[in-house]
Amino acid sequence: MCRNVAVIGVGSSKYGRRTDVSFMELAWEAYKEALDNSGVSPGDIEYVVYTSVGGYSPEGSPAGILNEYLELNPKGTSRIEAACTSGSAGIFFAYNLIKSGYADIVLVLGIEKMMESSTPQTLELLARLGNYFWEVRDYGITFPGYYALFMNRYMAVYNASEEDFCKVAVKNHYYGARNPKAQYRREISLEDCINSRYIARPIKLFDCSPITDGSAAAILVGEEYASKYSDSPIWIKGIASASASALLTGREDYLSIPSAYEAAKKAYKMAGVDDPLKYIDVAEVHDCFTIAEVMAYEDLQFAERGKGIELIREEQTYIGGKIPVNLSGGLKSKGHPIGATGVGMIAELVKQLRGEVERDRQAPIKNGCALAHNVGGIGQYAYITILSLK
Amino acid sequence: MDYIKVDNKTGGKYIEDYRKLTLEYSISVGGLEKYFEGLKNGVLYASKCKSCGSIYYPPRSSCGKCGSSDIVWIELGKEGTLLTFTEINVKPATHSHYDDYIIGIGSFNGVKVLGLVEAKYDELKIGMKIRYEIVVREPENYYIIVFTPI
């Protein structure tokens, strides 16, 4: 089978401190929205992929209880985990289920309810997404700590400053303030970021994405079904995954995420993109920390090595620049419910391509092409997805 | 009994879980006993594949590259270079009893090693010379690699 695969419906809960809803109700918000804007009825769905890292809330096997709550039994289901790329991995599996001909209509639902854990417990669980035995247990590294090692090295090698990185935070809050679903709907100043306290020096509080409750959903179909359900199906033109050492000490250097670079190369080839700046109208990239967004610019070939920092200095990733990035607010301001994040990126980009987001954060859609960059753990997982109107 | 609580930030209602779970594991070391014995004696070992020459740190008991299980243990030289570092200010649950600590990655004859750094943050420079020693860390009494600037 070589039929194409389209996304015909997406949904997302409001991200944030969602102590106002239960785990099931949080899932319901994204599911309901995706169902409503896809035109699919629950009976049409053939398989359900849940994406969640788990541990932050107490249910041990969320797929079963969610399938029951969403009234999707007896449809087959499972939970997919690949740290912060769980959501993209779910999209990847759904895509391939349809591509193989096994199913025509697949739901992917990502969810993480992290506020059910205390902050120290969450930091512990997040840190364990690296290599617990060799690097977490004895050295007490944290998630901000992993990326701080990259940021310090990047600053030394490429002559960047802490202030430069804060510009990423300022941009993402600027757009997050305009996204009703974002966790932090407020703009911040450069000083707010520079003066924030260290979390893992040189990473400061405002360099970090927050701890987030959230869910996101996408309904994927084979091409024969796309026009039946949707006037504006969004096609998956490229989707690729790559990996790299989960051990810090297994990396060549601390200036890039090699898995993201590899996955991007594969996805560009699959989608026939030779120059991303020429084709891609808008990108959502994995800005778990400000340094991660700068490395993404380089791994995605938006900028040469060491020049990513100039893109943000020159404000080239705002609307009107070379390539608008994270108009949702990104992980930084929209929030990062880790297992849902990858699905949330697809939900955002589908709406961007359809011209359905708030006017002051809508990218001009010229080529009808968008890119999602999702990194998991310290980059042992990476997924790149390229979406298109055509 | 007032067991439904209010999250003052959102007004959301919650029940604090009355079941507490402590996770405890006994972690197998497999064929790496020699490495952990080495720490006791102040020696840091990497493993080297006799068949293809690949060096692994952390060590492993078979070679992932060529499949050989013929391994020799090589002692890492004490002096190296600091590649990068960070100070952990907000600590994970299991490390919250320590003061802020610095961790770094050092290169010892091209072998990268993660260690705790014993120095003031502002004294550290990427590319500076460091040496490692194996130290017993309180209060758990475990062996840890500590870097100090030379």
Ligand SMILES: [Zn+2]
């Ligand atoms: Zn070998």
